[in-house]
Amino acid sequence: KAGVTQTPRYLIKTRGQQVTLSCSPISGHRSVSWYQQTPGQGLQFLFEYFSETQRNKGNFPGRFSGRQFSNSRSEMNVSTLELGDSALYLCASSFSSYNEQFFGPGTRLTVL
């Protein structure tokens, strides 16, 4: 079956702008988690959605938000971009919170 897809793959924005990233999970997976990956901080959890409800949220400012649609596709939004938001944003889907996560290829965001 098809893997997790993320769009766009690359994005360049300037400070103060906002961005929306999209994630399509594996068919049948209802849990979608988002992570920020940077060389210094590793993989940091942003939030998890399950059946359109945010189940968990990491330690990120309110500028980071997300949502999940009825078909399990998810989006994350970052408003008022800062230079420090430059990172690889990874989406992972799983059947449930206790199962393995399948990661997408990520969206590489660069903020200038």
Place this chain on the structure above:
Amino acid sequence: GQQVMQIPQYQHVQEGEDFTTYCNSSTTLSNIQWYKQRPGGHPVFLIQLVKSGEVKKQKRLTFQFGEAKKNSSLHITATQTTDVGTYFCAGKDYGGSQGNLIFGKGTKLSVKP
């Protein structure tokens, strides 16, 4: 909050040598998962350990979960150049049915042919 520490941060080995990475949690874990991320790639699931003291093997890879369910290790025997990448452990808080998966910072393995 829950923290997952992973050591070493980097490991350089000669092909054929063994490699071990260790993962320690500040809290008891309900399970632990291991992932591998190749350079330029995304994390790929390797295995999940659930039971106290559990040991699982995948060819040259051996995974262990500590008796107290607070630590884990991944051992690779006779490394090959295909083993290059960053290995992450990720644990979920015990009893935290809605807790998120916390990732260690990873161990970056390089293998010299």
